[in-house]
Amino acid sequence: MFSPLTQADRKAMLEAIGVARVSDLFAAVPEAYRYPPLRLPPPLTEMEVAEELQALSEDNETARDLVSFLGAGAYNHYIPAAVDAILSRGEYYTAYTPYQPEISQGTLQALFEYQSMVCALTGMEVANASHYDGATAVAEAAIMAYHVFRGKRPKVVLSPSLHPHYRETTRTYTQGSPIVFAGDDLPPAAPPEALLDEVDDQTALVMVQYPDFFGRVYDFTALAEEVHARGALFGVAVNPLALGLLKPPGEMGADIVTGEGQPLGIPLSFGGPYVGLFATRKKYVRKMAGRLVGQTVDNRGQRAYVLTLSAREQHIRRERATSNICSNQGLMTLAVAVYLSLLGKEGLRQVAELNYQKAHYAARKLAALPGYELAFPETPFFNEFALRCPGPADEIAAHLLEHDVIPGYPLGEAYGEAFRDVLLVAVTEMNPREEIDLLAEMLGEVH
Amino acid sequence: MEFPADLKYTKNDEWIRADGTVGVTDYAQDQLSDVVFVEIVVSEGDEVAQGDIIATIESVKAAADVYAPAGGKVVAVNEALADTPEAVNEDPYGKAWLIKLEIADPAELDGLMDAEAYEAYCKEREE
Numbered sequence: 001m002f003s004p005l006t007q008a009d010r011k012a013m014l015e016a017i018g019v020a021r022v023s024d025l026f027a028a029v030p031e032a033y034r035y036p037p038l039r040l041p042p043p044l045t046e047m048e049v050a051e052e053l054q055a056l057s058e059d060n061e062t063a064r065d066l067v068s069f070l071g072a073g074a075y076n077h078y079i080p081a082a083v084d085a086i087l088s089r090g091e092y093y094t095a096y097t098p099y100q101p102e103i104s105q106g107t108l109q110a111l112f113e114y115q116s117m118v119c120a121l122t123g124m125e126v127a128n129a130s131h132y133d134g135a136t137a138v139a140e141a142a143i144m145a146y147h148v149f150r151g152k153r154p155k156v157v158l159s160p161s162l163h164p165h166y167r168e169t170t171r172t173y174t175q176g177s178p179i180v181f182a183g184d185d186l187p188p189a190a191p192p193e194a195l196l197d198e199v200d201d202q203t204a205l206v207m208v209q210y211p212d213f214f215g216r217v218y219d220f221t222a223l224a225e226e227v228h229a230r231g232a233l234f235g236v237a238v239n240p241l242a243l244g245l246l247k248p249p250g251e252m253g254a255d256i257v258t259g260e261g262q263p264l265g266i267p268l269s270f271g272g273p274y275v276g277l278f279a280t281r282k283k284y285v286r287k288m289a290g291r292l293v294g295q296t297v298d299n300r301g302q303r304a305y306v307l308t309l310s311a312r313e314q315h316i317r318r319e320r321a322t323s324n325i326c327s328n329q330g331l332m333t334l335a336v337a338v339y340l341s342l343l344g345k346e347g348l349r350q351v352a353e354l355n356y357q358k359a360h361y362a363a364r365k366l367a368a369l370p371g372y373e374l375a376f377p378e379t380p381f382f383n384e385f386a387l388r389c390p391g392p393a394d395e396i397a398a399h400l401l402e403h404d405v406i407p408g409y410p411l412g413e414a415y416g417e418a419f420r421d422v423l424l425v426a427v428t429e430m431n432p433r434e435e436i437d438l439l440a441e442m443l444g445e446v447h
Numbered sequence: 448m449e450f451p452a453d454l455k456y457t458k459n460d461e462w463i464r465a466d467g468t469v470g471v472t473d474y475a476q477d478q479l480s481d482v483v484f485v486e487i488v489v490s491e492g493d494e495v496a497q498g499d500i501i502a503t504i505e506s507v508k509a510a511a512d513v514y515a516p517a518g519g520k521v522v523a524v525n526e527a528l529a530d531t532p533e534a535v536n537e538d539p540y541g542k543a544w545l546i547k548l549e550i551a552d553p554a555e556l557d558g559l560m561d562a563e564a565y566e567a568y569c570k571e572r573e574e
Contacts, residue, residue, distance in 0.1 A: 286484065311483075320510070
């Protein structure tokens with residue numbers, strides 16, 4: 001409960017400080033700058049504000065207004081109404097980081113269940129209560145691996161088919177640190193084993209994506225083994241929805257699994273807020289960043305939940321904490337927990353299968369069009385695939401957008417001239433057969 | 448509170464024996480409260496200088512660095528502490544030794560406090 005200061009409180013504080021007025025505390029600021037004129041527009045009524053915001057929002061076109069096959073890290077999936085209904089409860093919606101376990105058992109239990117589900121999904125031993133998004137989770141993996149080897153192995157090998165944003169964020173995040181990167185200038189068409197050329201006794205971590213940015217699915221078991229043989233850690237960034245169907249990275253030998261949780265009950269929202277999954281092996285838990293919820297008993301022997309292993313965090317370890325993020329993605333984490341609980345193991349598999357079937361139907365149809373072919377026909381995929389087009393993909397996409405269809409993500413910008421005519425097409429349970437057929441028809445008309 | 452007479456002490460609450468054994472003091476473990484994790488960050492064969500970080504001790508409420516009281520070569524590391532961190536609270540001068548050094552320059556020990564001076568230093572901080 002917020003209790004504002006009374007005049008008496010203020011007076012007592014001013015006396016203790018030794019000034020007459022609050023404005024005296026700003027004496028160090030030159031007079032001319034103390035109270036600059038703000039020049040704000042006049043206040044509007046609630047009706048006027050609502051109208052103005054409505055007009056702004058109508059500038060946006062959403063996945064509901066357009067036929068969309070856009071993926072590339074954020075996917076249009078169905079969010080059951082129950083997710084929002086539960087999230088909107090005041091106790092969850094307004095809760096901040098649960099540092100006071102006595103009054104936060106609801107939030108803490110939900111986060112604990114989320115952590116448990118992430119472990120089950122990824123096949124790992126311990127998961128934290130999330131990071132901002134898939135990109136920062138990869139950055140945290142790099143930093144964690146660096147600390148596992150105590151700085152003796154400063155190199156992190158990134159796959160070129162790790163999402164371009166993840167790689168850029170990881171570089172931004174670690175700038176100024178001794179961490180150096182290698183590997184992502186390899187041609188993306190090269191198989192994952194090609195990364196091994198960069199893996200030596202200076203390497204702390206090799207990071208790949210599953211499915212990768214081009215939608216491709218690989219079994220990384222052999223690669224993980226070889227990376228381990230060279231003394232480095234193996235990390236995998238996942239689309240957690242794919243894990244409803246595919247072998248989890250924990251079973252392939254991953255030491256760190258990160259992920260973008262957006263596909264699990266979080267709206268597209270023009271890029272965020274999203275949520276970053278992070279899981280690892282128990283032996284590395286003390287090097288892991290982020291909040292960690294643990295299960296314990298209270299002084300009456302009742303099961304209770306608390307934030308634990310707090311000595312990892314910056315308010316205790318200060319400059320030697322492995323991470324300095326203290327903001328909360330709790331609401332997004334809760335959304336993922338609710339979504340997974342609602343669907344359960346079987347439901348998640350059903351959604352994943354739907355995605356898989358529809359994407360494969362689309363791939364068959366589109367690859368059959370004259371002038372079109374799959375860019376990587378030999379490699380299995382989940383719900384996204386790279387389509388080579390008869391012309392520049394960005395031009396084709398611009399043309400289709402005029403007809404309210406987003407056919408996918410043109411890869412020329414991120415991967416250069418060799419991929420200028422390649423389109424990344426994602427198909428989810430939100431694309432009915434009619435939309436896929438429409439896409440085929442429209443692409444077929446392009447020459 | 449114990450202050451064994453045969454040891455030398457640092458301002459950061461480490462102790463060192465003439466044979467090069469290093470640990471943290473009774474005062475240190477008391478301040479830390481329940482120790483849950485000990486991470487020794489040097490290995491056998493490493494050369495350390497006086498003041499280099501040799502370990503981190505984590506308790507329920509703090510994470511504290513442990514510094515080398517003198518320079519030298521690390522000849523032994525107490526692996527057992529990884530499984531029994533509570534030894535730091537129970538037996539800080541015995542079972543909870545952290546590392547053994549081959550001291551490079553015994554004169555460095557002269558700059559450290561003896562038991563009496565260290566005890567006085569602890570009392571001073573309590574006030």
